[in-house]
Amino acid sequence: MSNGHGGSAINNDLTEIFLMEKFHWLPQDIAKIPYKKIQKYFTIEKWKDAGISDKKSTQEMIKQLAPKNKKRK
Amino acid sequence: MFITDDEVIDVIVYYRQVGRVYLSYKESDFNENIKEEDKVKYKKLTVSMRILTWGLYNELQDAAWLRDENMEKSTWSNKKYKEEKLKKIIVKWDATMKNKKGEEIPAPINSNTIMSMSPNIAETILSAYDERSIFSEEELKK
Numbered sequence: 001m002s003n004g005h006g007g008s009a010i011n012n013d014l015t016e017i018f019l020m021e022k023f024h025w026l027p028q029d030i031a032k033i034p035y036k037k038i039q040k041y042f043t044i045e046k047w048k049d050a051g052i053s054d055k056k057s058t059q060e061m062i063k064q065l066a067p068k069n070k071k072r073k
Numbered sequence: 074m075f076i077t078d079d080e081v082i083d084v085i086v087y088y089r090q091v092g093r094v095y096l097s098y099k100e101s102d103f104n105e106n107i108k109e110e111d112k113v114k115y116k117k118l119t120v121s122m123r124i125l126t127w128g129l130y131n132e133l134q135d136a137a138w139l140r141d142e143n144m145e146k147s148t149w150s151n152k153k154y155k156e157e158k159l160k161k162i163i164v165k166w167d168a169t170m171k172n173k174k175g176e177e178i179p180a181p182i183n184s185n186t187i188m189s190m191s192p193n194i195a196e197t198i199l200s201a202y203d204e205r206s207i208f209s210e211e212e213l214k215k
């Protein structure tokens with residue numbers, strides 16, 4: 001989904017519910033968090049879900065997942 | 074972690090008029106691409122802007138929807154998004170304008186002055202602001 005500035009949009013309702021459940025914040029507290037921090041937090045969470053713990057293993061995983069271009073003989 | 078209303082970020086833009094058009098650069102692009110001898114031709118504009126919080130982000134997204142006769146969201150407008158963003162985030166600037174006597178006076182921050190900005194300068198301000206406020210997909214991959 002486009003959010004007007006080229007980045008990935010975050011699902012608003014799910015984000016707030018997640019943060020409320022995990023940190024017991026109120027919606028009015030969540031509204032004051034810098035957008036960039038939320039973006040970063042959810043990217044790290046996504047990595048964790050994928051079993052990726054650091055940058056090196058992320059790059060390794062990308063390499064493994066990338067389709068291999070076999071050279072034609 | 075939580076941002077108060079009085080916290081701002083400053084964005085610097087350099088611009089100059091060439092004919093009827095304004096050329097404008099973000100500070101980083103200006104320092105990187107403009108030759109030292111040409112830098113004097115540019116004026117500097119410093120704009121203080123509200124920090125993009127989760128609340129402000131959603132407010133801007135919501136304001137960018139065009140609504141039908143039942144006030145239901147119908148189309149998301151990039152133009153409206155940018156206009157609303159400029160109107161809602163700029164809190165201070167050192168822009169000037171000429172009065173009827175031709176004297177330079179500080180330009181007030183209001184809908185009229187914001188909407189009469191050169192499109193190039195407005196786009197540069199937004200781009201510099203986004204660079205500070207939002208991770209691009211490339212940055213998130215790093």
